[in-house]
Amino acid sequence: MSVLAHVFEAAGIATVVLSSVREMAEKTAPPRALHCEFPLGRPLGRPGDAAFQHDVLARAFALLSLPSGPVLVDHPEVIQADESPLACTLPPRFDPSLPPAVDEARGLRRAYDRALARRGVTSVGRVIDADGVPGALAVLHAIAEGADWKDAGIPGGNTTAVCHDIRTYYEEAALELADGPVPGGRAVEDWYFEQTEAGATVLKARAAIRDGGGKFPVWFYMTPGQR
């Protein structure tokens, strides 16, 4: 973002960056930056809070009236990521003949469909659509149980893409199922990796690919780096 600020400014457009990594803003020194110590992925801070978002924008736009730069100021509020998993009921076991993650994914389908109908758009679809999620989890389950990942039939042949699709399917369904306020940053990620069969399956498959000689990019980006 800070690099793009320099590029756009050079093209004759005034810029303000909402910085998310202060050290990067310090090093790259865009003309104007408001550092926002908010959860990564939420540069305006609070989903569903128009007043807070307007406060962020007002502080950012105020920098446009300064006569010179670079200028880097901090938003006064710090919002920490929520490390408590989202409270979201998972479907009960329905078909014991299936791997648990496959059964679970099938059980979430109605919630996913409701989310899609309400939002009108989904971010599932890099290499599979919702119909492909149970099958993709069956492949990852097989890898986790010892199948050779190289000929297991990973959809699209792309571990990163298929894991994005599975996780997005779960997260969109979970947001439809969960009650209460908007979950904090990382709460839905924590729910997925720590409480769902799918998350556990992805983690096991990732370890199996790593231990089975998969190159770093093949397994590492299947989950957030800290996992």
Add this chain to the structure above:
Amino acid sequence: MNGDQAMRAHSATLPSPVFEHPAWVTPPPLTRSTVAIVTSAALYAAGDEAFGAADTGYRLIDRDRRDLVLGHWSPNFDRAGVAVDLNVVYPIDRLEELAAAGTIGGVAPRHVSFAGNQPDDVSTIRLDSGPAAAAALRADGVDVVILTPV
């Protein structure tokens, strides 16, 4: 160390280009400025070209589109926030409200999305796709951009 702390610590170690002679533009008063959003969330309008895994290009998003897909390839940030409220990444409704209130001069007809996970040298967005996107916004009469990172 939680996920955000780990990512911030890692990002702080990444190389960053030095701009020896940075440009500085004094915009018109905000009440007369046309404002656009430039995000690195890899958002794109449903039906438009998806972002590839090492995509150095950009997508233009028409002002009235809200059916946006999150095409970012990094697993290292929260995606639930933008699923609940697009404005937490792409504050298009906030800009419309500011324009209606007369706080800003207007909302740009098109906005820009890049993917945040760029190659370390960032040479393409610096020399090619970045200037091309800026030219598109200039052609639309944009005076100010707000850049939102993911």
